[in-house]
Amino acid sequence: MAEGLSVKPVSLDWASVGEAEAELVARCRTGDERACTALVEAHQRMVYQLALHLLGEHNEALDLSQEVFLRVFRTLHAFRGHASLRTWIYRIVINQARNRQRWWRRRKQREQVSLDDHLRRVGEVPDPGRSDDPETVVERKEVAACVWGALDRLPFDQRTAIVLREIDGLSYEEIAYSLGVAVGTVKSRLARARQQLREELRVA
Amino acid sequence: MNAFTCADVGARLSAFRDGETPVDEQRAMRAHLASCSACAAQAGALESVGTLLRASAPVRTREQDVDLAHLSVRVVSQISAERDMAWPARVGRLFEDWHLVWAGLSGTTSAALCLVLVALLSAAVSPGTDRNPVAVRDAEMLPQVLSSSAFMPAALVSAATQTGELELALSGVVTREGRLADAELVKASFSEDVARLMIVQLAETRFEPASHNGSPVAVRVVWLFSRTTVRPAAPMNIDKPGANHIHLTADNAV
Numbered sequence: 001m002a003e004g005l006s007v008k009p010v011s012l013d014w015a016s017v018g019e020a021e022a023e024l025v026a027r028c029r030t031g032d033e034r035a036c037t038a039l040v041e042a043h044q045r046m047v048y049q050l051a052l053h054l055l056g057e058h059n060e061a062l063d064l065s066q067e068v069f070l071r072v073f074r075t076l077h078a079f080r081g082h083a084s085l086r087t088w089i090y091r092i093v094i095n096q097a098r099n100r101q102r103w104w105r106r107r108k109q110r111e112q113v114s115l116d117d118h119l120r121r122v123g124e125v126p127d128p129g130r131s132d133d134p135e136t137v138v139e140r141k142e143v144a145a146c147v148w149g150a151l152d153r154l155p156f157d158q159r160t161a162i163v164l165r166e167i168d169g170l171s172y173e174e175i176a177y178s179l180g181v182a183v184g185t186v187k188s189r190l191a192r193a194r195q196q197l198r199e200e201l202r203v204a
Numbered sequence: 205m206n207a208f209t210c211a212d213v214g215a216r217l218s219a220f221r222d223g224e225t226p227v228d229e230q231r232a233m234r235a236h237l238a239s240c241s242a243c244a245a246q247a248g249a250l251e252s253v254g255t256l257l258r259a260s261a262p263v264r265t266r267e268q269d270v271d272l273a274h275l276s277v278r279v280v281s282q283i284s285a286e287r288d289m290a291w292p293a294r295v296g297r298l299f300e301d302w303h304l305v306w307a308g309l310s311g312t313t314s315a316a317l318c319l320v321l322v323a324l325l326s327a328a329v330s331p332g333t334d335r336n337p338v339a340v341r342d343a344e345m346l347p348q349v350l351s352s353s354a355f356m357p358a359a360l361v362s363a364a365t366q367t368g369e370l371e372l373a374l375s376g377v378v379t380r381e382g383r384l385a386d387a388e389l390v391k392a393s394f395s396e397d398v399a400r401l402m403i404v405q406l407a408e409t410r411f412e413p414a415s416h417n418g419s420p421v422a423v424r425v426v427w428l429f430s431r432t433t434v435r436p437a438a439p440m441n442i443d444k445p446g447a448n449h450i451h452l453t454a455d456n457a458v
Contacts, residue, residue: 041276045264058268058271065272069279070279144259148260148262167257172219172224187219
């Protein structure tokens with residue numbers, strides 16, 4: 001399916017902004033430091049996690065998270081509740097990450113890193129707690145590095161779409177709003193991303 | 205809805221897996237997947253990709269959590285600092301202390317007055333302005349009478365006709381706009397009233413202003429008008445009487 005064929009508009013309703021969230025936003029706009037701290041603490045894990053998945057490096061993700069929240073507070077007056085605060089912040093993360101990854105990816109491509117370096121950068125591989133066998137642990141880490149390597153090779157928009165869907169569990173409408181595209185475009189990007197990952201990972 | 209083909213299913217498999225297809229399509233998809241092992245395998249592969257991604261997503265380490273814990277402090281302190289430095293806040297603080305307001309207003313007024321004074325002085329003393337005309341240094345600087353303007357007043361011609369010989373000297377400033385200003389009678393060999401009338405008429409004359417370094421400048425000029433009768437030494441042909449000339453010369457004075 002070609003991109004852009006879908007013309008379904010992105011329509012996230014106002015009801016998605018709850019009363020408590022609206023009040024928090026109003027207090028932040030007045031410069032209430034406690035409210036600002038509460039807003040950051042409520043969303044920092046989500047922001048950092050998405051930044052980490054998009055950029056693949058802890059320090060970069062942390063730096064981007066700070067930039068995102070600064071941007072959030074600088075532009076909070078423009079937030080009109082067309083989407084939930086979380087989705088609006090997602091959109092900012094993606095825009096900031098898109099700007100940053102242009103040079104960041106070029107730098108990364110010149111570097112060949114070991115598995116341990118990779119894990120040091122991104123964090124630990126989740127432990128399902130099934131086995132403590134060292135060989136199994138190493139194998140699991142290798143698979144994880146392989147999967148994230150394949151993800152890293154996807155075009156930015158496809159990578160973002162699949163991370164938002166598979167890891168963050170966003171709906172197509174939320175992804176469309178976050179990426180600033182139509183829902184049909186999200187569908188086609190996800191289909192292509194899955195197809196490419198399947199081929200790279202040789203999932204039968 | 206008609207039954208889906210494998211191509212139909214393939215095109216919708218990703219959205220179907222995410223539960224983002226319409227209900228009637230979902231029914232048709234399920235029916236096809238139940239009967240087509242190849243498409244069912246494709247659906248399973250898509251599911252595996254998702255499972256692999258979620259299973260491989262990095263989890264935060266303790267060190268990363270510590271770094272993240274300081275994020276809100278860093279962000280909020282920077283935003284507060286930016287707000288403190290914002291213009292409205294600065295202006296608001298300024299008005300908290302009226303001494304500063306008066307000091308600021310006084311300083312601004314004094315500076316404005318000084319600027320006006322400097323501008324006036326500079327206009328007054330800079331050479332070439334209408335108030336400070338320069339001398340004509342060479343013929344090129346001499347203001348030329350515009351072709352559309354008559355420089356020879358009728359009164360002068362009339363006085364010359366009545367008195368025969370005449371001399372008139374007058375000074376004036378040709379401004380940067382090409383007008384005659386500050387015209388003064390220096391010497392006249394005939395009635396002063398006639399001379400004054402001449403000056404009034406001359407004030408209507410328009411000049412091409414003098415220029416210096418490509419810019420128009422005001423110049424002070426002294427004109428000498430004289431009418432003389434030239435009489436030949438040899439007898440003249442009665443049909444060719446002596447020519448009467450009115451000479452116009454210009455001199456400069458500082």
